[in-house]
Amino acid sequence: MEYSKEIDKKWQEKWKKENLYKYDPNAKGEKFYTMEMFSYPSGAKLHLGHWFNFGPSDSFARLKKMQGYNVFHPMGFDAFGLPAENYAIKTGIHPEDSTLKNIETMKKQLDEMGGSYDWEYSVETCMPNYYKWTQWIFTKLYEAGLAYKKEAPVNWCDSCKTVLANEQVINGQCERCGTTVERKKLAQWFFKITDYAEELLEDLNTLDWPESTKKVQVNWIRKIRRNRSNF
Numbered sequence: 001m002e003y004s005k006e007i008d009k010k011w012q013e014k015w016k017k018e019n020l021y022k023y024d025p026n027a028k029g030e031k032f033y034t035m036e037m038f039s040y041p042s043g044a045k046l047h048l049g050h051w052f053n054f055g056p057s058d059s060f061a062r063l064k065k066m067q068g069y070n071v072f073h074p075m076g077f078d079a080f081g082l083p084a085e086n087y088a089i090k091t092g093i094h095p096e097d098s099t100l101k102n103i104e105t106m107k108k109q110l111d112e113m114g115g116s117y118d119w120e121y122s123v124e125t126c127m128p129n130y131y132k133w134t135q136w137i138f139t140k141l142y143e144a145g146l147a148y149k150k151e152a153p154v155n156w157c158d159s160c161k162t163v164l165a166n167e168q169v170i171n172g173q174c175e176r177c178g179t180t181v182e183r184k185k186l187a188q189w190f191f192k193i194t195d196y197a198e199e200l201l202e203d204l205n206t207l208d209w210p211e212s213t214k215k216v217q218v219n220w221i222r223k224i225r226r227n228r229s230n231f
């Protein structure tokens with residue numbers, strides 16, 4: 001059978017009409033929560049790589065639904081930060097206009113791919129009803145002495161105008177744009193996550209994760225513990 005957009009359209013309209021992806025917390029069936037990393041609406045559209053990421057978890061959410069679980073499968077957009085700002089500079093469009101427009105386009109694209117999302121639970125990190133909580137968490141960490149400001153050397157990409165994590169520097173170059181990364185001293189905020197290194201290491205044993213994933217976590221936590229003096 002030849003692939004036809006009409007088939008997609010017919011079934012998607014039916015699913016929409018029947019509210020198939022509506023999540024009801026009180027519905028019967030054991031609750032099952034699945035979520036993937038949100039998209040960054042810093043580009044105008046999604047690309048195939050997005051569905052490469054979302055497709056498997058969408059299939060998994062459907063499988064769980066068919067097995068009788070009450071599936072909660074939300075989607076959102078990680079809309080703050082430098083990529084959105086860079087996009088605004090490049091296009092000359094205000095970041096609020098471009099970000100919200102990109103989100104609308106991406107939601108439409110995800111629907112066209114047949115994603116099983118309930119948009120009522122969509123989270124957009126640039127909206128006040130979301131970022132009031134990130135601000136709240138920061139305030140709590142600050143009050144507890146777990147957030148502090150200090151001058152420290154950073155990896156700086158002069159093209160992206162941003163600080164890069166060590167993991168984002170590949171052979172001395174910015175992983176995003178390939179510009180040679182400079183070392184620069186900047187005043188920055190830190191979280192004292194090293195205070196929790198032992199607890200994190202211990203509790204990894206209680207998690208039902210693949211051994212290879214646990215090993216990555218152990219290596220990473222040991223590394224930050226070793227570099228404690230730098231934090």
Ligand SMILES: [Zn+2]
Nearest residue numbers: 157160174177
């Ligand atoms: Zn860069």
